[in-house]
Amino acid sequence: DRLGVALVGLGYYSTDLLAPALQQTKNCYLAGIVTGTPAKAETWKKKYNIPDKNIYNYQTFDQIANNPDIDVVYVVLPPSMHEEYVVRAAKAGKHVWCEKPMAITAKECQNMIDACKKNKVSLAIGYRLHHEPNTQEYVKLLRDGKIGKIQMVSCSAGYRDNRTNHWKQTKELGGGVMYDMGVYVLQGARLATGEEPIAVTAQQFTSRPEIYKNGLDETTMAQLEFPSGARAAVQTSFGMNMNYLYVTGDKGMLKMEPYSAYNGQTGEYPGGKIQHPYQVPFQQASQMDDDAASIMAGKPMLVPGEEGLRDIIIVEAIYKAAKSGQRVKIA
């Protein structure tokens, strides 16, 4: 059997990655859409054979509760809208998948987790890398002690974004690079160490203040301290192209480059290489198949809401640290 998925928000990621991936999935399929743009509804309906009864807009969204074709609602909206639509989907009794960053504040994340618990539905965050074999292999190698005790992590993720008035450049909609590519470098540091940071320092700047207004971060650099004594330096930017993870241990170094791309990940460590090639959108298909299988089996999600929350707690600490210039402890 397969689960029916409704995509909410038909922008770049839904259009270019998730809908194509849902043509490859075995455990779920594209059953419905939620969009505020009638022209998009028309295009998608034709392209993907979506029946009219499975097409919603933001006003009719809650009626999805009465639609047995829809098992999962996948929220692919700007981050400031994630909390509202995840909570509404949970209240409609649907399982929920939500794109990263989970939300703007830890409080919103907690509300989302609570709403899903209360309505007895699953909540998964769209961290696609957890579902791909290169990431799974480097995490296992590090846990198995291949490079010894982890001492230092350096992780960077950025690309040159030349848009000007997109939500990524609008604070109220969840803009700022730390929320966007920033969660990938936090994931890099947390997956590499297997620990949660206890304190951060951070610096933010923009080379284009006319686009990244009022101190919104085009680039963020942060330093994380972990309980074992390991440290991480992470960099993320909408101004420059960079993508790597370097992990230094007392017995050697592990390197992934690119680290968070849609494909092409390559790794090196003493005595070995990591390279599992695949075609885009394998990661997204694999993520949705894994999550659908877990739902059908009544198992916990590989990347539950709590995992999204952990990153947002750190993101909030990083903004606080950058603004104050102080070291910020994380409880």
Ligand code: NAD
């Ligand atoms: P996008 O701007 O291309 O699409 C956003 C969609 O939301 C658009 O269809 C837009 O019409 C709709 N929308 C509804 N109300 C809106 C409002 N008030 N303001 C702006 N847009 C509104 O963005 P995207 O790149 O598709 O990103 C959507 C989500 O997916 C974000 O959470 C983003 O971080 C995430 N994403 C994840 C990945 C990944 O690799 N996991 C990649 C890209 C984007």
